[in-house]
Amino acid sequence: MVNITRAADLALVGANGGGWVSPVGTPALTSPLDQPVAPWEPLGAISDDGLTYGFDEDSQTFTPWGLTSPFRTQITQSIRTFNLTVWETSRVAVQSLQYRLDAAELEPDGEGLTKYAETASPVPDRRAFWFLVIDGDAYKGFYVPQGEINDRSDVTFKQDEMSGYEWTITTYPDEAGNTVYHVDKIPATPEYTGS
Numbered sequence: 001m002v003n004i005t006r007a008a009d010l011a012l013v014g015a016n017g018g019g020w021v022s023p024v025g026t027p028a029l030t031s032p033l034d035q036p037v038a039p040w041e042p043l044g045a046i047s048d049d050g051l052t053y054g055f056d057e058d059s060q061t062f063t064p065w066g067l068t069s070p071f072r073t074q075i076t077q078s079i080r081t082f083n084l085t086v087w088e089t090s091r092v093a094v095q096s097l098q099y100r101l102d103a104a105e106l107e108p109d110g111e112g113l114t115k116y117a118e119t120a121s122p123v124p125d126r127r128a129f130w131f132l133v134i135d136g137d138a139y140k141g142f143y144v145p146q147g148e149i150n151d152r153s154d155v156t157f158k159q160d161e162m163s164g165y166e167w168t169i170t171t172y173p174d175e176a177g178n179t180v181y182h183v184d185k186i187p188a189t190p191e192y193t194g195s
Helices: 092-099
Strands: 016-022 052-062 072-086 127-135 138-152 165-171 181-185
Touching (some): 072 127, 092 138
Antiparallel strands (some): 052 072, 072 165, 138 181
């Protein structure tokens, strides 16, 4: 009989979590248990769709003459993305990301009014991101040293639906050539042997 090790504590359900944004160059948190502090700004409430960590890869296979199976595969594109919908659309950090504006441009005037314009010629707007997924005693942290929102969904305003900004954030390599850093806390689990 084959023994199979199983532990429910090693399976992850994205029960809770959060997201933060900061200027490029902000160091990663050293632990997923640490509370992010300034210059990290919280993204606030995230929709119940949670966080999606995406993989987009293309490859080229090489098959020698006379064979039907490739003998080598070369990765030609490898992109990592994060997708989420933020609900606190009045938060300055969120508006700054949505409209590619500096936070200072979103400060209310003396009458409490915020005035800004959307440009027809947006410029790159890379930021650092920190995402956290929590399931009981398991914490999964993702540090993105350089990320940028490259896809924004339509925004709906209606009585029976929460308005939100749905973003796809594309990651870019840092000076070390890395796009995403992982910092996890996995609970200690005793060995379980089942059949």
